[in-house]
Amino acid sequence: MKWAEEIPREEWVRIDQVIHKYRERHGSLIPVLKEVQDICGYLPKKVQHRIAQGLHLPSSQVYGVVSFYTFFTTTPRGKYIIRVCLGTACYVKGSKQILDNLQRELKVGVGGITSDRKFSLEGVRCLGACGLAPVLVIGQETYGMVTPGKAIEIVRSYP
Amino acid sequence: MKTYRTHLMVCAGTGCVSCGSLNLKDHLESELKNRGLSDEVKVVITGCNGFCAEGPIMVVYPEGIFYKKLTPEDVPFLVEEHFLKGRPVEKFLYTGPAVKEKVPLLKDIPFFQHQVLRALRNRGLIDAENIDEYIARDGYAALSKVLSSMTPEEVIHEVKISGLRGRGGAGFPTGLKWEEGRRYDAFPKYIICNGDEGDPGAFMDRSVLEADPHSVLEGMTIGGYALDAHQGHIYVRAEYPLAIHRLNIAIEQAKNYGLLGKDIFGSGFDFDISIYPGAGAFVCGESTALMYSLEGKRGMPRIKPPRSTEAGLWGQPTVLNNVETFANVPAILLNGGEWFASLGTGGSKGTKVFALTGTVSNVGLIEVPMGTTLRTIVYDIGGGIPEKREFKAVQIGGPSGACLPTSLLDIEVDFDSLDEAGAMMGSGGLVVMNDSTCMVDTARFFTDFSVDESCGKCVPCRVGMKVMLNILNRIVEGKGEMEDIERLKRLGQHIKETSHCGLGKTAPNPVLSTIRYFRNEYEAHIQDKQCPALVCVDLIQFRVNPEKCKMCGLCKKACPMEAITWEKKTPADINIEKCIRCRSCIQACKFGAIE
Ligand SMILES: Cc1cc2nc3c(=O)[nH]c(=O)nc-3n(C[C@H](O)[C@H](O)[C@H](O)COP(=O)(O)O)c2cc1C
Numbered sequence: 001m002k003w004a005e006e007i008p009r010e011e012w013v014r015i016d017q018v019i020h021k022y023r024e025r026h027g028s029l030i031p032v033l034k035e036v037q038d039i040c041g042y043l044p045k046k047v048q049h050r051i052a053q054g055l056h057l058p059s060s061q062v063y064g065v066v067s068f069y070t071f072f073t074t075t076p077r078g079k080y081i082i083r084v085c086l087g088t089a090c091y092v093k094g095s096k097q098i099l100d101n102l103q104r105e106l107k108v109g110v111g112g113i114t115s116d117r118k119f120s121l122e123g124v125r126c127l128g129a130c131g132l133a134p135v136l137v138i139g140q141e142t143y144g145m146v147t148p149g150k151a152i153e154i155v156r157s158y159p
Numbered sequence: 160m161k162t163y164r165t166h167l168m169v170c171a172g173t174g175c176v177s178c179g180s181l182n183l184k185d186h187l188e189s190e191l192k193n194r195g196l197s198d199e200v201k202v203v204i205t206g207c208n209g210f211c212a213e214g215p216i217m218v219v220y221p222e223g224i225f226y227k228k229l230t231p232e233d234v235p236f237l238v239e240e241h242f243l244k245g246r247p248v249e250k251f252l253y254t255g256p257a258v259k260e261k262v263p264l265l266k267d268i269p270f271f272q273h274q275v276l277r278a279l280r281n282r283g284l285i286d287a288e289n290i291d292e293y294i295a296r297d298g299y300a301a302l303s304k305v306l307s308s309m310t311p312e313e314v315i316h317e318v319k320i321s322g323l324r325g326r327g328g329a330g331f332p333t334g335l336k337w338e339e340g341r342r343y344d345a346f347p348k349y350i351i352c353n354g355d356e357g358d359p360g361a362f363m364d365r366s367v368l369e370a371d372p373h374s375v376l377e378g379m380t381i382g383g384y385a386l387d388a389h390q391g392h393i394y395v396r397a398e399y400p401l402a403i404h405r406l407n408i409a410i411e412q413a414k415n416y417g418l419l420g421k422d423i424f425g426s427g428f429d430f431d432i433s434i435y436p437g438a439g440a441f442v443c444g445e446s447t448a449l450m451y452s453l454e455g456k457r458g459m460p461r462i463k464p465p466r467s468t469e470a471g472l473w474g475q476p477t478v479l480n481n482v483e484t485f486a487n488v489p490a491i492l493l494n495g496g497e498w499f500a501s502l503g504t505g506g507s508k509g510t511k512v513f514a515l516t517g518t519v520s521n522v523g524l525i526e527v528p529m530g531t532t533l534r535t536i537v538y539d540i541g542g543g544i545p546e547k548r549e550f551k552a553v554q555i556g557g558p559s560g561a562c563l564p565t566s567l568l569d570i571e572v573d574f575d576s577l578d579e580a581g582a583m584m585g586s587g588g589l590v591v592m593n594d595s596t597c598m599v600d601t602a603r604f605f606t607d608f609s610v611d612e613s614c615g616k617c618v619p620c621r622v623g624m625k626v627m628l629n630i631l632n633r634i635v636e637g638k639g640e641m642e643d644i645e646r647l648k649r650l651g652q653h654i655k656e657t658s659h660c661g662l663g664k665t666a667p668n669p670v671l672s673t674i675r676y677f678r679n680e681y682e683a684h685i686q687d688k689q690c691p692a693l694v695c696v697d698l699i700q701f702r703v704n705p706e707k708c709k710m711c712g713l714c715k716k717a718c719p720m721e722a723i724t725w726e727k728k729t730p731a732d733i734n735i736e737k738c739i740r741c742r743s744c745i746q747a748c749k750f751g752a753i754e
């Protein structure tokens with residue numbers, strides 16, 4: 001499968017703006033990476049190089065940080081990111097099964113992206129909504145007290 | 160300020176928001192307007208009320224009437240009955256799990272009765288996005304008192320008298336830490352608030368930040384004054400966007416009021432606070448790792464000494480405390496250290512906020528005096544175990560904590576008693592587990608977490624935890640040996656003794672505690688190749704026991720693979736060829752007929 005790794009010209013421009021904005025600031029790598037990931041959706045190698053050059057850091061340091069934090073990804077993500085909570089409270093209430101069912105429904109592994117690039121499926125640690133366990137988040141929307149069956153219904157309801 | 164006859168406090172904590180409380184608020188406002196009540200009844204959005212299980216929640220003041228699970232469709236009826244005709248609507252009132260009587264007032268609901276609110280003193284009473292409401296509840300009075308009439312030494316002395324210990328996990332005495340931080344005469348110094356809250360199953364700090372951000376800002380500013388620091392940072396998990404949003408608003412408002420920034424209260428003291436969202440790494444909750452992360456590096460803990468109070472952020476003296484620790488500070492300075500110390504046990508003063516979750520009736524956020532027993536928390540406040548299940552364990556302290564069994568239900572929860580039991584206060588997540596939870600699998604779950612989250616710097620933690628995980632995986636797959644139990648114990652002990660930071664030093668706790676209290680489950684997995692709780696799929700046969708089967712057909716309905724055959728009046732049967740071992744039938748069966 002080949003994902004077009006092209007970054008459009010206008011995204012490069014915005015990336016450079018972010019770099020410029022933070023250039024003089026101490027310890028700004030993480031905020032820069034965040035903003036850039038918001039622009040491109042992910043952080044491919046060439047973007048990491050650009051940031052390294054712009055902030056006068058070794059590329060290895062940029063890659064080191066990108067690979068350390070779970071928030072950053074070097075692969076493209078789907079239009080909707082499905083995050084199934086695997087924190088303790090959710091796990092105890094059966095979130096593992098929700099994740100298994102979604103994998104089967106979407107035919108995609110954890111951390112993967114569906115072939116139509118519509119969904120990415122992720123397992124995450126505690127979303128801090130344990131009162132609603134088990135919890136499922138799609139994009140910005142939080143769904144609480146989800147059952148394995150309901151999870152599939154929710155996902156199917158996305159256009 | 161305009162006065163209203165009635166205030167409707169609608170909870171907008173994360174729990175209630177995802178049950179639709181913001182929508183509810185809009186409906187309430189428009190209905191009140193239609194009925195011409197807008198000038199008499201005011202709708203206020205508050206932070207987490209605590210009783211997340213019953214959301215969306217609304218409390219009516221001045222009476223204190225508690226409404227639960229409201230939907231937009233209920234609004235017209237509710238407004239007509241209660242706010243026009245003055246008759247509280249019974250069907251939306253709370254009923255306990257045991258007694259069927261309606262409990263109209265919040266203060267009479269058992270969930271709230273055993274609680275003492277200090278860190279959460281403004282819970283459900285103020286709009287977090289409005290500084291005036293915080294000030295109306297004595298907000299910033301402590302800061303004013305401190306800046307106008309106390310020396311930094313007196314502030315530190317008062318915190319020492321209070322006996323406040325850090326709420327971030329390890330319980331280090333806050334007064335001592337501040338005294339240390341003050342000793343180093345350097346410029347600049349930093350003060351950091353740890354809002355990383357990485358323990359899965361914990362959401363206390365989130366609620367404090369969302370419901371009462373000013374209490375944290377005030378606490379930090381007081382800390383700044385005591386330490387002679389002029390810059391504060393708040394490190395918040397990226398997963399908490401609402402907390403970040405509210406903090407930004409709070410900082411902005413405090414600056415406009417001259418409560419933050421230059422020359423606070425005209426005292427000549429300057430203090431500023433900035434917010435820094437994390438990027439998702441559990442280990443960044445550790446103090447030195449957090450500081451590296453703030454510097455834009457990989458968050459890897461370093462060896463102490465030097466302590467951060469001597470050389471922390473950017474090599475400068477830095478004091479780092481937890482969100483709840485800071486939230487307690489203003490109340491201590493306002494009411495005195497003695498007042499704070501009047502609650503609690505010998506070594507642990509004051510109260511502690513817990514996130515009570517798992518298989519317990521009343522899931523939510525609670526604050527109780529130190530020394531409250533687990534039994535009170537689980538049964539009186541939590542309302543016990545639902546669905547006629549049995550209590551099995553309560554997990555406390557997250558991945559560094561332990562699973563405590565029934566025999567320890569009467570333990571008085573404080574820093575020292577938990578330590579003795581092989582557990583840890585951690586940040587305050589309490590996950591209740593019933594008899595359908597497998598303790599070996601739970602231990603495996605936490606070990607998997609620690610392996611994932613280890614920063615990889617030191618060998619005991621990076622390799623040792625991985626070996627423990629392999630052994631546990633073997634056991635849950637039915638390939639364990641009896642010697643494995645001793646191996647786990649020995650290895651766990653080594654890892655605890657030789658790891659570099661707090662993560663490795665505590666990561667074996669879940670395994671060691673389950674071996675200590677639930678050894679029989681390990682033995683069942685290893686010797687009998689059975690999982691008593693029917694969780695470990697490799698040890699389940701997926702067979703219907705015809706003697707237990709009540710022929711109800713629920714399992715057939717639940718099966719996503721149509722692997723179950725069932726006719727009325729005959730026991731069900733599972734076709735093993737088609738079965739994908741998803742456990743749907745086990746969860747569906749009310750009679751435990753599948754083994
Ligand atoms: C692996 C690890 C994770 C931690 N996570 C947190 C956390 O999420 N929140 C927190 O306040 N403290 C956390 N701590 C504890 C901090 O290192 C530190 O002790 C604490 O924030 C100090 O504040 P306090 O004295 O107010 O408790 C963690 C420690 C370790 C070793």
Ligand code: FES
Nearest residue numbers: 087090127129130
């Ligand atoms: S454990 Fe899932 S939200 Fe906390």
